[in-house]
Amino acid sequence: MYRLSKRAAAPIVAFLVAIILLSSMSASIMLVSEEYRRSAAGNVEQVEEVSEALRENVKVTLLSVSGGVVTLQINNTGDVPVRLTKVLVKGDDDSLITACLPSPVEIPAGGSKTVTATIPEGSISSVGVMSERGNIFVASASTVVFTQTGLPSGTEWSVTFNGETKSTTGDSIIFEDVEPGTYGWSASSPVNLGGDTRYVASPSSGAIDVPNQTVVAITYSAQYYLS
Structure with missing residues (x-):
């Protein structure tokens, strides 16, 4: 039967300790990753719920399109303000035109405003607006x-x-x-x-x-x- 000297056994012990530490770290990383994944999924779900609520609360009515100028009425029936930055126009040929507003327009909770933007002239099939958070609200009717x-x-x-x-x-x-x-x-x-x-x-x-x-x-x- 062989016996290892203390000097010879030291590297082996260190190696075993390193393996144990790495295993522990891997388990911790997996737990953190899983927790992050759940948190991220929860955030995405929350964002989707907020976006859906905004779509239900913000009503866009197309008032007129004349001489390259589109006028929209925005009604916000929700309890949070909405900040609009762009007007989106879809042409009959499915082309999408983005017109930036001169300055962001904030629609207060329970409020309404008229928004006007300049767009290229031509036939259009739908009009909408975009908020600074990327939510899109389409004018359902005129x-x-x-x-x-x-x-x-x-x-x-x-x-x-x-x-x-x-x-x-x-x-x-x-x-x-x-x-x-x-x-x-x-x-x-x-x-x-x-x-x-x-x-x-x-x-x-x-x-x-x-x-x-x-x-x-x-x-x-x-x-x-x-x-």
Whole structure:
């Protein structure tokens, strides 16, 4: 039976101790890695939940697109502010255009603001905005406005748009939540006031391509019966 001297055994003991230490360190690293993975997964899940909540709380309405200028109404019904930095425009050919806002726009919790940005002219299929954290909110619908001039104050007139008819004695008729597409419309014409006078609309009907056109101006002109 062989016996090792203390001097000969020392390297072996040191080697065994090193193996034990390395095993312990590896186990610790694995525990830390697993904890980090769980933490990272939890953070991703939390970010996704926050993003989904933001998408539900932020409503974007396209008000108009005219002369290379897009105007959006942003409503924030959530309890945290949203800071917007860019406007995104998708063309009919699926091209994506990013327009930076002159300065970040903060929409306070429970507040709303109108955002305007300059974009290249052309047909578009959808519009959205991007926050500084990368959340994207797409305008789900547009607001279409018909205005009139020429009728005497208090005169009732009407517009039929996409099968829906609205009347007013004011100067404008509004149709909300209009999806992108081409829609036909017609205005009441002639408008008879009794006696020898009536008012004729110009134009009295037509079609508009939403969201490329969201405002229609109608002019009424008086006509007189000759006896």
